[in-house]
Amino acid sequence: MPTMATPPATQRNLAANLPDQTLRKWLRDMLLIREFEVRSMQAYQNRKIGGFLHIYIGQEAVAVGVIAALGRDDPIITAYRDHGHALARGMDPKHCMAEMFGRIGGCAKGKGGSMHMFDKTNQMFGGHGIVGAQCPLGVGLAFATKYLDEVINSGASSRVTTCFLGDGALNQGAFHEAMNLAGILDLPIVFVCENNGYSMGTSVDRGTTMAHQITAKALAYGIEHASIDGMDVMTVYDGVKPVVDRCRETSRPAFLELRTYRYKGHSMSDPRKYRTKEQEQQYEAADPIDRLANFLMTQHNLAQKEYDALVKEIRAQVREAIKWAEASPPPGSEELYTDVYADVWGPYLGTSQPPMLDETQQDQA
Amino acid sequence: MSTTRLIEFRDALREGMSEEMRRDPSVFLMGEEVAQYQGAYKVSRGMLQEFGPQRVIDTPISESGFAGLGIGAAMMGLRPIIEFMSWSFSLVAADQILNNAPKMLYMSGGQFKVPIVYRGNNGAGGQLGSTHSWSVESMYANVPGLKIAIPFDPYDAKGLIKTAIRDDNPVFFLESERLLSVKGDVPEAEYLIPLGQATVRRTGSDCTIVSFGRPLYFCMEAAETLASDGIDCEVIDGRTIRPLDIETIVRSVCKTNCCVVVDQSWPFASIAAEVAAQVHERCFDDLDHHVVRVHSDDVPPAYAYNLEQEMLPNARKICEAVRTVTYNA
Ligand SMILES: Cc1ncc(C[n+]2csc(CCOP(=O)(O)OP(=O)(O)O)c2C)c(N)n1
Numbered sequence: 001m002p003t004m005a006t007p008p009a010t011q012r013n014l015a016a017n018l019p020d021q022t023l024r025k026w027l028r029d030m031l032l033i034r035e036f037e038v039r040s041m042q043a044y045q046n047r048k049i050g051g052f053l054h055i056y057i058g059q060e061a062v063a064v065g066v067i068a069a070l071g072r073d074d075p076i077i078t079a080y081r082d083h084g085h086a087l088a089r090g091m092d093p094k095h096c097m098a099e100m101f102g103r104i105g106g107c108a109k110g111k112g113g114s115m116h117m118f119d120k121t122n123q124m125f126g127g128h129g130i131v132g133a134q135c136p137l138g139v140g141l142a143f144a145t146k147y148l149d150e151v152i153n154s155g156a157s158s159r160v161t162t163c164f165l166g167d168g169a170l171n172q173g174a175f176h177e178a179m180n181l182a183g184i185l186d187l188p189i190v191f192v193c194e195n196n197g198y199s200m201g202t203s204v205d206r207g208t209t210m211a212h213q214i215t216a217k218a219l220a221y222g223i224e225h226a227s228i229d230g231m232d233v234m235t236v237y238d239g240v241k242p243v244v245d246r247c248r249e250t251s252r253p254a255f256l257e258l259r260t261y262r263y264k265g266h267s268m269s270d271p272r273k274y275r276t277k278e279q280e281q282q283y284e285a286a287d288p289i290d291r292l293a294n295f296l297m298t299q300h301n302l303a304q305k306e307y308d309a310l311v312k313e314i315r316a317q318v319r320e321a322i323k324w325a326e327a328s329p330p331p332g333s334e335e336l337y338t339d340v341y342a343d344v345w346g347p348y349l350g351t352s353q354p355p356m357l358d359e360t361q362q363d364q365a
Numbered sequence: 366m367s368t369t370r371l372i373e374f375r376d377a378l379r380e381g382m383s384e385e386m387r388r389d390p391s392v393f394l395m396g397e398e399v400a401q402y403q404g405a406y407k408v409s410r411g412m413l414q415e416f417g418p419q420r421v422i423d424t425p426i427s428e429s430g431f432a433g434l435g436i437g438a439a440m441m442g443l444r445p446i447i448e449f450m451s452w453s454f455s456l457v458a459a460d461q462i463l464n465n466a467p468k469m470l471y472m473s474g475g476q477f478k479v480p481i482v483y484r485g486n487n488g489a490g491g492q493l494g495s496t497h498s499w500s501v502e503s504m505y506a507n508v509p510g511l512k513i514a515i516p517f518d519p520y521d522a523k524g525l526i527k528t529a530i531r532d533d534n535p536v537f538f539l540e541s542e543r544l545l546s547v548k549g550d551v552p553e554a555e556y557l558i559p560l561g562q563a564t565v566r567r568t569g570s571d572c573t574i575v576s577f578g579r580p581l582y583f584c585m586e587a588a589e590t591l592a593s594d595g596i597d598c599e600v601i602d603g604r605t606i607r608p609l610d611i612e613t614i615v616r617s618v619c620k621t622n623c624c625v626v627v628d629q630s631w632p633f634a635s636i637a638a639e640v641a642a643q644v645h646e647r648c649f650d651d652l653d654h655h656v657v658r659v660h661s662d663d664v665p666p667a668y669a670y671n672l673e674q675e676m677l678p679n680a681r682k683i684c685e686a687v688r689t690v691t692y693n694a
């Protein structure tokens with residue numbers, strides 16, 4: 001019988017006691033995500049990026065704070081608003097940008113796009129475009145790490161999977177099946193629900209029962225849960241770290257609500273008519289980057305000059321990423337038919353040969 | 366010659382899975398009632414006892430959940446065998462099996478393989494009604510990135526399931542409830558059957574009949590009937606639908622100059638339509654008659670015994686088709 005979980009007693013001041021350079025790294029990561037997103041929006045407007053583009057601005061503290069609480073070998077998986085997670089996990093912004101430009105230098109050779117960021121080296125098992133569909137996959141990652149540790153290596157389960165999801169995913173069957181499976185199978189997974197108040201134009205209370213207390217969903221599955229202020233990276237870390245540690249130790253799942261806000265529209269085409277400017281300004285006034293910068297300035301002697309230099313350095317880095325992405329060629333037409341199958345039994349063994357295959361055959365002839 | 370035994374289709378499947386699980390610890394079996402209940406159709410009988418609850422895992426009735434769990438596990442390097450009690454229930458997991466499994470490798474630019482086998486009963490079970498009698502092959506075969514195997518007898522069931530488990534791609538393995546008790550000779554010694562290699566079940570010179578899975582039994586029956594009328598049929602078992610061994614089919618059609626394709630799914634945009642199109646493209650000048658297709662009728666499967674029988678492909682319909690293409694009508 002799963003024990004009925006109680007919210008964890010958040011250990012205060014974990015983050016505040018971390019070394020200075022760790023907190024500065026968080027500031028850097030959040031600034032990088034923000035700058036990256038600003039420039040992504042521009043690139044989208046300049047038609048360098050196609051498809052849908054979902055901007056993470058406002059939510060930086062969640063990706064950075066949660067990922068800081070994980071080990072390097074802990075897998076993560078998320079939805080389509082995924083650039084922040086990719087960067088916080090360590091993906092080079094060049095590869096992230098090139099992916100959105102649809103270039104061969106992209107993390108998935110330009111075959112995934114903005115919504116589908118994959119980075120095996122950094123244990124990032126994707127951005128996923130179908131709302132909620134990443135949740136069963138996350139459960140599978142947790143199942144596999146445990147299986148590898150226990151069954152194959154005859155050791156103890158050592159890794160924790162983090163599965164990010166939006167508040168909209170709470171209404172998907174896949175999420176609920178995933179929670180139930182994680183609970184029944186005792187899997188080391190932390191579901192991190194980034195409650196940014198909206199799924200597209202639907203505010204969370206218009207789409208979800210118990211919107212004022214979404215952790216009630218976890219209660220039904222006997223899963224430990226907590227709500228955490230997602231607008232402050234140190235609070236995020238303080239709230240998440242003990243949960244991740246406990247999950248690693250007990251191999252029991254957890255569900256966390258991270259209360260956050262997306263400053264921009266759902267995607268680039270969203271005029272945000274469903275909410276007020278005042279509401280947006282209220283959140284922007286409590287900006288997570290400002291909050292950490294202020295903390296570092298008042299408590300860690302971060303000088304304004306140093307901060308300005310950091311901002312400048314990041315601007316240059318993102319500018320460089322864009323240049324790099326632009327210089328990266330589009331995937332060659334041979335890429336169309338690679339990665340469909342792991343082994344090469346060829347493309348569609350059917351009727352019409354794809355024209356470029358005919359060309360290669362002619363070349364060889 | 367190695368010794369063979371006469372065993373049931375379900376035992377052949379279990380032997381194949383068990384051998385692979387002994388060989389490779391990253392293989393596990395998961396599904397509804399696979400463990401404690403010993404399998405809804407007793408395919409996994411005894412596997413829990415041999416491999417334990419960490420490798421033979423019961424799930425709740427949660428197809429989307431465990432179909433997706435398997436994909437995540439496969440991305441992490443394991444080789445899951447996910448049993449659907451029936452492929453009819455795979456529809457509630459369609460997003461996972463069609464949108465995630467076969468596209469992950471591509472979307473990730475080659476980073477994440479999904480070596481997974483989904484298996485279970487496919488096709489009419491016998492008066493199960495409209496919702497439980499799906500033949501999913503035509504619908505699913507449209508999706509690139511997956512493979513589909515559909516075994517005919519115990520020998521193939523074992524040889525193909527072993528290959529499917531070792532394959533680095535998602536393989537949909539379509540069994541038939543109606544065949545699980547069929548017995549056949551299966552060698553003691555290990556063997557594998559490659560995916561994408563058709564086999565000739567009966568040689569003949571007058572007409573090629575192509576089929577997959579259970580309807581092959583009706584094809585063989587029809588071929589016997591027709592033989593007594595002096596029409597000598599060649600029956601080809603495609604064994605896998607994706608990849609499709611069109612070469613073997615073409616070779617046969619070039620010899621017989623006519624072709625009937627038998628497919629237990631519906632006629633519109635079907636496997637048989639695909640095979641017919643390819644045969645027309647490849648054998649246009651060799652054909653004495655256009656390809657004729659035999660399908661399930663284009664209606665939801667009915668419960669009533671007579672209506673269900675009427676709907677499915679059978680030997681009578683196949684005989685008619687062969688007589689048409691050979692101008693013996
Ligand atoms: C199954 C499915 N239905 C609909 C959509 C279209 N869609 C994309 S994002 C979205 C809103 C999801 O909101 P939420 O989960 O809160 O994530 P957020 O955008 O806030 O990060 C919708 C409806 C989809 N991608 N998948």
Ligand SMILES: [Mg+2]
Nearest residue numbers: 166167198199
């Ligand atoms: Mg949201």
